[in-house]
Amino acid sequence: MRKIILLGYMGCGKSTIAENLSKITQIPFVDLDKMIENKANTTISTIFKEHGEVYFRKLEHQVFVELLHDTEPMIIGLGGGTPCYANNHELLKGEDRVSIYLKASIDTLFNRLAANKSKRPLIAQMNDDELKEFIAKHLFDRSYFYNQAQFKVAVDGKTIEQTVADIVALLA
Ligand SMILES: Nc1ncnc2c1ncn2[C@@H]1O[C@H](COP(=O)(O)OP(=O)(O)O)[C@@H](O)[C@H]1O
Ligand SMILES: O=C(O)C1=C[C@@H](OP(=O)(O)O)[C@@H](O)[C@H](O)C1
Protein backbone atom coordinates (compact mmCIF):
# COMPACT_ATOMS: atom_id res chain seq x y z
CA MET A 1 0.00 0.00 0.00
CA ARG A 2 1.19 3.45 -0.78
CA LYS A 3 2.51 6.30 1.27
CA ILE A 4 1.10 9.79 1.01
CA ILE A 5 3.82 12.40 1.37
CA LEU A 6 2.89 16.02 2.09
CA LEU A 7 5.47 18.70 1.35
CA GLY A 8 5.72 22.46 1.08
CA TYR A 9 6.99 25.56 2.80
CA MET A 10 6.88 26.09 6.59
CA GLY A 11 3.32 26.99 7.59
CA CYS A 12 1.61 25.57 4.47
CA GLY A 13 -0.11 23.07 6.77
CA LYS A 14 1.77 19.78 6.34
CA SER A 15 1.48 18.73 9.99
CA THR A 16 -2.11 19.94 10.39
CA ILE A 17 -3.34 18.45 7.11
CA ALA A 18 -1.52 15.13 7.69
CA GLU A 19 -3.30 14.70 11.01
CA ASN A 20 -6.72 15.64 9.61
CA LEU A 21 -6.30 13.57 6.45
CA SER A 22 -5.46 10.65 8.71
CA LYS A 23 -8.73 11.03 10.61
CA ILE A 24 -10.74 10.95 7.38
CA THR A 25 -8.85 8.16 5.61
CA GLN A 26 -7.96 6.07 8.69
CA ILE A 27 -4.43 5.84 7.31
CA PRO A 28 -1.96 6.46 10.16
CA PHE A 29 0.11 9.63 9.93
CA VAL A 30 3.60 10.54 11.02
CA ASP A 31 5.15 13.97 11.23
CA LEU A 32 8.79 13.78 10.22
CA ASP A 33 9.81 16.54 12.65
CA LYS A 34 8.09 14.69 15.50
CA MET A 35 9.89 11.46 14.52
CA ILE A 36 13.21 13.31 14.56
CA GLU A 37 12.42 14.85 17.96
CA ASN A 38 11.49 11.44 19.37
CA LYS A 39 14.62 9.85 18.00
CA ALA A 40 16.92 12.63 19.22
CA ASN A 41 14.92 12.95 22.43
CA THR A 42 14.94 16.73 22.12
CA THR A 43 13.31 19.53 20.12
CA ILE A 44 14.11 20.68 16.58
CA SER A 45 15.18 24.05 18.03
CA THR A 46 17.65 22.38 20.39
CA ILE A 47 19.07 20.21 17.60
CA PHE A 48 19.70 23.34 15.50
CA LYS A 49 21.18 25.20 18.48
CA GLU A 50 23.44 22.43 19.76
CA HIS A 51 24.45 20.62 16.58
CA GLY A 52 23.67 23.00 13.71
CA GLU A 53 21.59 22.70 10.56
CA VAL A 54 23.92 20.30 8.70
CA TYR A 55 23.53 17.75 11.50
CA PHE A 56 19.75 18.25 11.43
CA ARG A 57 19.64 17.67 7.66
CA LYS A 58 21.54 14.37 8.04
CA LEU A 59 19.15 13.19 10.73
CA GLU A 60 16.17 14.34 8.65
CA HIS A 61 17.41 12.31 5.66
CA GLN A 62 18.02 9.21 7.78
CA VAL A 63 14.59 9.30 9.38
CA PHE A 64 12.87 9.95 6.02
CA VAL A 65 14.64 6.96 4.44
CA GLU A 66 13.73 4.77 7.43
CA LEU A 67 10.07 5.73 7.09
CA LEU A 68 10.08 4.93 3.38
CA HIS A 69 11.51 1.48 4.11
CA ASP A 70 8.62 0.78 6.45
CA THR A 71 6.11 -1.30 4.47
CA GLU A 72 3.03 0.01 6.31
CA PRO A 73 0.77 2.54 4.57
CA MET A 74 1.11 5.99 6.09
CA ILE A 75 0.67 9.69 5.60
CA ILE A 76 3.98 11.50 6.09
CA GLY A 77 4.11 15.23 6.82
CA LEU A 78 7.62 16.34 5.86
CA GLY A 79 9.52 19.32 7.25
CA GLY A 80 9.58 22.36 4.99
CA GLY A 81 13.21 21.78 4.02
CA THR A 82 13.08 18.00 3.60
CA PRO A 83 12.82 17.84 -0.23
CA CYS A 84 15.56 20.47 -0.61
CA TYR A 85 18.49 18.55 0.93
CA ALA A 86 20.36 15.24 0.57
CA ASN A 87 18.62 14.48 -2.74
CA ASN A 88 15.46 13.76 -0.78
CA HIS A 89 13.45 15.13 -3.71
CA GLU A 90 14.42 11.97 -5.62
CA LEU A 91 12.54 9.96 -3.01
CA LEU A 92 9.24 11.71 -3.70
CA LYS A 93 8.36 9.50 -6.62
CA GLY A 94 7.90 5.74 -6.75
CA GLU A 95 5.25 3.07 -7.26
CA ASP A 96 4.39 2.83 -3.60
CA ARG A 97 4.11 6.55 -2.88
CA VAL A 98 2.32 9.68 -3.86
CA SER A 99 3.71 13.14 -3.11
CA ILE A 100 1.61 16.27 -2.78
CA TYR A 101 2.88 19.86 -2.66
CA LEU A 102 0.64 22.02 -0.46
CA LYS A 103 1.10 25.26 -2.31
CA ALA A 104 0.56 28.49 -0.39
CA SER A 105 1.16 32.12 -1.33
CA ILE A 106 3.71 34.33 0.42
CA ASP A 107 0.85 36.22 2.13
CA THR A 108 -0.74 33.04 3.49
CA LEU A 109 2.61 31.77 4.74
CA PHE A 110 3.50 35.12 6.29
CA ASN A 111 0.15 35.42 8.08
CA ARG A 112 0.49 31.94 9.56
CA LEU A 113 4.19 32.10 10.38
CA ALA A 114 4.27 35.60 11.90
CA ALA A 115 2.17 34.25 14.75
CA ASN A 116 3.85 30.89 14.81
CA LYS A 117 7.60 31.13 14.43
CA SER A 118 9.11 30.42 17.85
CA LYS A 119 9.58 26.68 17.26
CA ARG A 120 11.00 27.21 13.79
CA PRO A 121 14.70 28.00 14.23
CA LEU A 122 15.19 29.37 10.70
CA ILE A 123 12.77 32.25 11.34
CA ALA A 124 12.39 32.46 15.13
CA GLN A 125 14.46 35.64 15.51
CA MET A 126 13.05 37.62 12.56
CA ASN A 127 10.84 40.69 12.75
CA ASP A 128 7.85 40.97 10.39
CA ASP A 129 9.71 42.83 7.63
CA GLU A 130 12.60 40.37 7.69
CA LEU A 131 10.21 37.43 7.77
CA LYS A 132 8.24 38.57 4.72
CA GLU A 133 11.37 39.14 2.66
CA PHE A 134 12.85 35.84 3.82
CA ILE A 135 9.74 33.86 2.88
CA ALA A 136 9.64 35.46 -0.58
CA LYS A 137 13.27 34.62 -1.39
CA HIS A 138 13.37 31.26 0.34
CA LEU A 139 10.14 30.04 -1.28
CA PHE A 140 11.54 31.02 -4.68
CA ASP A 141 14.77 29.08 -3.97
CA ARG A 142 12.88 26.03 -2.78
CA SER A 143 10.17 25.94 -5.41
CA TYR A 144 12.27 23.83 -7.76
CA PHE A 145 12.26 21.04 -5.17
CA TYR A 146 8.60 21.45 -4.20
CA ASN A 147 7.65 21.23 -7.85
CA GLN A 148 9.11 17.71 -8.00
CA ALA A 149 5.97 16.49 -6.22
CA GLN A 150 3.55 14.42 -8.27
CA PHE A 151 0.58 16.61 -7.36
CA LYS A 152 -0.03 20.17 -6.22
CA VAL A 153 -2.89 21.31 -4.04
CA ALA A 154 -3.46 25.04 -3.61
CA VAL A 155 -4.29 25.86 0.00
CA ASP A 156 -4.87 29.65 -0.02
CA GLY A 157 -8.23 30.64 1.40
CA LYS A 158 -9.24 27.05 2.13
CA THR A 159 -10.25 25.57 5.45
CA ILE A 160 -8.44 22.50 6.76
CA GLU A 161 -11.50 20.44 5.77
CA GLN A 162 -11.49 21.81 2.20
CA THR A 163 -7.82 21.00 1.71
CA VAL A 164 -8.33 17.50 3.12
CA ALA A 165 -11.32 17.02 0.77
CA ASP A 166 -9.21 18.17 -2.21
CA ILE A 167 -6.56 15.60 -1.33
CA VAL A 168 -9.11 12.81 -0.87
CA ALA A 169 -10.55 13.64 -4.32
CA LEU A 170 -7.08 13.60 -5.83
CA LEU A 171 -6.38 10.15 -4.40
CA ALA A 172 -9.72 8.61 -5.38
N1 LIG B 1 -6.73 26.20 6.35
C1 LIG B 1 -5.68 25.84 7.05
N2 LIG B 1 -4.98 24.75 6.70
C2 LIG B 1 -3.88 24.38 7.41
N3 LIG B 1 -3.40 25.07 8.48
C3 LIG B 1 -4.07 26.17 8.87
C4 LIG B 1 -5.22 26.60 8.18
N4 LIG B 1 -5.66 27.72 8.76
C5 LIG B 1 -4.84 27.98 9.78
N5 LIG B 1 -3.89 27.04 9.87
C6 LIG B 1 -2.82 27.06 10.86
O1 LIG B 1 -1.60 27.24 10.16
C7 LIG B 1 -0.56 26.53 10.84
C8 LIG B 1 0.02 25.53 9.87
O2 LIG B 1 1.10 24.96 10.53
P1 LIG B 1 1.59 23.49 10.35
O3 LIG B 1 0.48 22.53 10.16
O4 LIG B 1 2.53 23.27 11.47
O5 LIG B 1 2.37 23.66 8.95
P2 LIG B 1 3.71 22.99 8.49
O6 LIG B 1 3.80 21.65 9.14
O7 LIG B 1 3.53 22.95 7.00
O8 LIG B 1 4.78 23.94 8.90
C9 LIG B 1 -1.19 25.85 12.05
O9 LIG B 1 -1.06 26.69 13.18
C10 LIG B 1 -2.66 25.76 11.65
O10 LIG B 1 -3.54 25.73 12.75
O1 LIG C 1 11.74 24.68 6.28
C1 LIG C 1 12.63 24.17 7.01
O2 LIG C 1 13.83 24.11 6.66
C2 LIG C 1 12.22 23.61 8.32
C3 LIG C 1 10.88 23.37 8.55
C4 LIG C 1 10.37 22.82 9.81
O3 LIG C 1 9.20 22.05 9.56
P1 LIG C 1 7.78 22.72 9.22
O4 LIG C 1 7.77 23.01 7.74
O5 LIG C 1 6.77 21.67 9.59
O6 LIG C 1 7.66 23.96 10.03
C5 LIG C 1 11.44 21.99 10.51
O7 LIG C 1 11.70 20.80 9.78
C6 LIG C 1 12.70 22.80 10.66
O8 LIG C 1 12.41 23.89 11.50
C7 LIG C 1 13.27 23.27 9.32
Ligand SMILES: [Mg+2]
Ligand atom coordinates in the same frame (compact mmCIF):
# COMPACT_ATOMS: atom_id res chain seq x y z
MG1 LIG D 1 5.22 20.68 10.32
